[in-house]
Amino acid sequence: xxxxxxxxxxxxxxxxxxxxxxxxxxxxxxxxxxxxxxxxxxxxxxxxxxxxxxxxxxxxxxxxxxxxxxxxxxxxxxxxxxxxxxxxxxxxxxxxxxxxxxxxxxxxxxxxxxxxxxxxxxxxxxxxxxxxxxxxxxxxxxxxxxxxxxxxxxxxxxxxxxxxxxxxxxxxxxxxxxxxxxxxxxxxxxxxxxxxxxxxxxxxxxxxxxxxxxxxxxxxxxxxxxxxxxxxxxxxxxxxxxxxxxxxxxxxxxxxxxxxxxxxxxxxxxxxxxxxxxxxxxxxxx
Numbered sequence: 031x032x033x034x035x036x037x038x039x040x041x042x043x044x045x046x047x048x049x050x051x052x053x054x055x056x057x058x059x060x061x062x063x064x065x066x067x068x069x070x071x072x073x074x075x076x077x078x079x080x081x082x083x084x085x086x087x088x089x090x091x092x093x094x095x096x097x098x099x100x101x102x103x104x105x106x107x108x109x110x111x112x113x114x115x116x117x118x119x120x121x122x123x124x125x126x127x128x129x130x131x132x133x134x135x136x137x138x139x140x141x142x143x144x145x146x147x148x149x150x151x152x153x154x155x156x157x158x159x160x161x162x163x164x165x166x167x168x169x170x171x172x173x174x175x176x177x178x179x180x181x182x183x184x185x186x187x188x189x190x191x192x193x194x195x196x197x198x199x200x201x202x203x204x205x206x207x208x209x210x211x212x213x214x215x216x217x218x219x220x221x222x223x224x225x226x227x228x229x230x231x232x233x234x235x236x237x238x239x240x241x242x243x244x245x246x247x248x249x250x251x252x253x254x255x256x257x258x259x260x261x262x263x264x265x266x267x268x269x270x271x272x273x274x275x276x277x278x279x280x281x282x283x284x285x286x287x288x289x290x291x292x293x294x295x296x297x298x299x300x301x302x303x304x305x306x307x308x309x310x311x312x313x314x315x316x
Contacts, residue, residue, distance in 0.1 A: 034061035034125075037132045039169075040109040041065040041117055044090075044099045044191050048119035049074040051213065056083045058122040061132075064110045068103045070190055092190035099191045101177045109172060116168045116197070120213045121147070127208035131169060134206060141174035141201025142167050147212040152287045159291050160279035164212075165205065167197040175199035183238060187230030194231060218294070225298040233305035237313070267303055272296035 041062045043055065046069065056079070059065050065085040069076060070092070080087045088107065090099050097105060100116060113135040117123060123131075127145070134143050147164040149156045156162060167175065177195040215221040264270060275281045276292035284291070 034128055034132060036063040037061050037128070037135070038063055038111045039113045039115050039131065039135060040111045040172075041115045042100065042103050042107075043067045043117055043119055044070075044103070045072060045076050045080075045119050046070040046189075046191070047072045047074045048076050049079060050216075051119040052076055052079045054122060054213075055117065055119050056080070056085065058124070058128075059117065061128045062115065066103070066107060066109075068099055068107075070099065090190070094185045096179055096182070097177070098195075101192065101195075104170075104176055112172050114170050114172055116170070117210075118212075118214075120216075122211040122213070124208060124211065127206065127210055130206050130208050134169065134204070137204075139202060140204055141171050142197065142199040142203045143169040144203060144205045145169065146206075146209045148209045149215070150211060150213050151215050151291055154287060156284055156287065156291060158279055158283050159275045159281035159288055159295070161291075167199060167203060168210075169206070170197055170199060171201070174201050181235050181238070183234055186234040188227045193228055218290075221294055222297075225294070226301065229298060229301035229305055232302035233309055236302070236306045237309045240310075268296040268300040271299040 039062050041059055041064065043052075043065065045052065045067050048055075049072075052067075056065065065083075067076070067080045067085060067087045068090050069080075069087055070090055077087055088103075090102060092098065104114065115123075115131065131143075134140070144165045145168045146162075147166060149161045149164065175197050177192050178198045180195055214224070272292050272295065275295050276289065281288040281292040
């Protein structure tokens with residue numbers, strides 16, 4: 031496969047203590063002309079790894095309100111190029127996708143492109159469980175889109191980076207053919223740590239919705255988000271989440287890995303429910 035020259039695209043990588051992932055991510059971005067790490071004061075070797083690769087590091091300090099890290103970067107950084115690619119440190123842009131991006135950005139009629147992700151779990155690609163396909167709008171023309179605002183709640187306890195929000199484009203979009211690789215869960219410990227934070231967001235938003243607060247998720251939701259919002263009102267949510275992922279979404283076809291992953295998804299749902307009950311109880315005691 032021919033080696034790409036410097037492709038005129040600006041890459042954003044949000045980071046916080048990503049030394050374990052960053053080297054691999056940067057190795058798969060050597061073709062990109064500009065790469066900017068938006069860091070949250072990492073205490074590991076994240077900054078030194080970025081410096082050794084010759085890439086820029088910008089520090090971000092969150093004030094507890096909107097916008098969070100990725101939207102802040104889109105709104106405040108000065109980019110060399112009109113096209114911006116957003117990549118997490120635990121993701122890899124394969125060479126075939128890089129070549130496709132190089133061609134895609136020559137189309138001036140498009141505002142952005144969706145990229146599909148392959149989630150890697152226990153050493154292999156999860157082809158089912160509701161985690162594939164996993165389309166995200168990651169390649170966006172500057173000024174043609176930002177991350178949606180799903181809630182007015184400030185600090186939900188989920189961190190300073192967008193977790194559930196997605197980029198919304200203001201113009202025509204298309205879908206790229208090749209997938210990126212996503213090493214989001216290199217271990218079960220990592221899954222539990224991340225979803226412990228994510229469940230804080232779920233519980234906080236659900237509490238506001240049950241109170242009828244306008245700060246909860248609004249009415250302009252995609253079909254997937256409407257299904258998620260509806261599921262919040264169902265009993266036995268952890269069990270339903272397992273049945274949905276393992277049976278309906280064919281998680282059993284991923285073998286033992288699929289069973290373990292679907293059980294972890296049910297645990298995540300249980301955490302969200304339990305934290306909501308705890309928050310509701312604590313508010314009632316005030």
